[in-house]
Amino acid sequence: MPTSHVTISASQLDIGHGLHTVAHDINMQMHSGELLVLIGTNGSGKSTLLKTLAGMIAPIRGEVTVLGTQPGGSPRRVAYLPQHPVSSHTLPLRARDIVAMGRYAHLGLFRRAQKADRLIVEDTMHRTGATEFAESPLRDLSGGQQQRTHLAQVLARQAEVLLLDEPTAGLDLSGKYAIAEIIAAERARGVTVVLATHDLQDAESATAVMLLAQRVVAFGPPSVALSDDNVRACFGFTQPH
């Protein structure tokens, strides 16, 4: 296991869109191999934080660093999986092609795909179970299958930081287990994973949990952050004990 070092750090970070702040004063440090789970309802700021870490939105205030540079500064080493509505686009793109696009960050404009790239694509498709429909065009895939494809694409980048926005959406229980296994495997390789979800169950093996409800309700190890009070503040009710 690679030595642990700081991969993501934020101090006094305000995130939001334009002039509208969605969450204030975020402070955190994540290391390689760790898992940060962002929990909150829709509109709580989870996606905004992920997008800020991905470099797609500028922070409103404060500092944030990813892998030593500003967010978006090292596209080869950071992979972002956004929320995907089910696409009925008539794109003539096969699942395999979509996954292969995950290598483009490394290949740039002109470098040809090598055997190594193809092996990586095969491997990630295998890990997410996308191999069976690799040759099918996107339009023929169900929501869950599309999700597996997009996940495989993200994994194919072989990044050091994974930012996943509701990766288990559209997947059944077996699919969720598969995701959990994949995340565990990535962490074992030293990848830092930040995962946004509104499912409390996803937070079980997290290093740290951040509850968001348009503000940071709590931040800390799961046992501390997921107290009844905090959960109530976040969702308005608590889990049954």
Added chain:
Amino acid sequence: MISQFALLEPLWEPFSSNEFLRNALLASSLVAIICAIAGTYVVLRGLSFIGDALAHGVIPGIAIALLFGVPGVIGAAIGAVVMMGGVATITAKVRLSSDTAIGLLFVGMLALGVIITSRSTSFVGDITRILFGELLGVAAADLGWQIVVLVVVAGIAIVAHRPFVLMSLDDGLARTSGFSVKFFHGLMLAMVAMAIVGSFQLVGTLLVLGMLIAPAATGALLARRVSTMMATATVFGVVSSYVGLLASYHFDLAAGASIVFTAVYLFGFVAVLTIPRRLRGHRELPHQHEHAH
């Protein structure tokens, strides 16, 4: 044997005995190739509306060029640059209603073009030629321009293929893969504008969008990969040119419109033919496994 050939004669004789018709076929085949390349990305990315806007927006440029005796192609090129600037400015500044703003921009340009042309004493003829193209629109000298356009469009496609494909899936994906969306979006608009400039003389600005979209859309129905889609689009484009020109000769129809109508018709035809395949695709999904291994 010979009598069978004679039966087929109406299919090739008009071309073999008329140089202007051969020229037109060559020109519209070049148009088909150019539009297949650019159109593939337009269809993938869903840029049809902006493509239409660009097509209408070049009209004032053409009108002014004609008024001053300058080749229409140059006017179209300048008009395209102005339009792209307008579209880019609008998209950057007006986030929510860029759709409306772009619509207004190109309608305004179209009206301006008609006004400018109405000042000429051959208004009806001129505006007809601009909007609907003309059979003799591409002379031997103009073929040179078209080849230049083809080279540039192909060059852009080769260079920007990956970012273009990424952007057709999701702009964010392109961004996080390290490509500047602003730059490549602009490049795509430039490619579309060039395709229009290289194609409008034969089929007219009103219809050139059809050549951009219909063959590529047909390709999207039939192909499973982008490269096949482009190749299919080329084939359908060239076939449409041939059939359209032949029909316009034998039945005295407007040439440009015949070509475009054929292209659109072929799309409809293929769309109907592939309905069962599209349905089957949804039913024959491979079952989701219990475990992901």
Added chain:
Amino acid sequence: MTTTRHARTAALFASLSLAALGLSCSNDNAAPSNPAAGTAVTADSGVALAAPAPELPTVVVTYSVLAAVVSELVEGSANVVTLIPDGQDPHDFAPSAKDLETINNAALVVANGLDLEEGLDEALANAQQAGVNVFYVADHVTVLDIVDVNDHSDHGHVHRGADASHSDEDHGDEHDHSQDPHVWLSPHTVREALPALAKAASDALNVDLAAAQLALDNELAALDTELLSLFSAIDNCQLVTGHNELGYFVNRYGCTVVAAIISSTSTNAEASARNTEFVIDVIKTHSAKVIFTSLGTNPKTAEQVAKEADAQLVTISTHFLGTSNDYVAFMRTLGTTIATSLS
């Protein structure tokens, strides 16, 4: 969707396609046939003025009035084909593929020139480059400048045989619209072009046309005399027209056009409000009682002006033969219509 519904969609699509095809193919522009001369009318791409004899070369003429003149000249030696169907504005006419083929295969093309047939400029230039003989009538006559009657400008001066053909490749809008293209509306002017026309035709067809030329010349001279005497009997011949097309006619027969509803010689300029007002004023001032309208004058505008000026609308045929058999009948009809309406 089940197989049945799919089949139904396909069938609907197929029948719509056939309908569309049928519609576009059934568009026969039948030009008006001329029973007296027993003419045969062929569809759209050229009206033959007589049943075409198979072995003769083709002479292509752009519009029917001119074709009537040319037919008399080359009768028996060539088939005469008219390109622009009657009723279509020569400015806007765009040649079809078959028209282009006909032009390219013609022994001789006779055109007016002075941008009358604007849409044919490029086709004729290309044909000339390819070696087809193209004759522009306006190259061989005394060309009159356009008099903008509605602006009281001074008389246009006259120049001889300016190069009216548009032989350069440039399709730009450098048209010299100060010259009046309506050269066929005076038999005298047509006579001017006759020697050159006859020579071009006999060279292109390789026949001797001296006899035909003489006969036609005499006809035109007689017609000219007839019209001269007809109009000498009318004092104060002042005309109001739809658009300013009678330049050559009035110049020859001693009339003046005092106002035109559309103020340039092209039919494309719209009648502006101010101009219409001017025309109504002029009509009242001159106590003109007739407005002569023809092809290209917007009927609604003409009716409105006539109503307000309390004048009568008389339609004259200036751009196509109409019910006349030949040029003489055409001009005679035109002359007598005008003369009768004025008295």
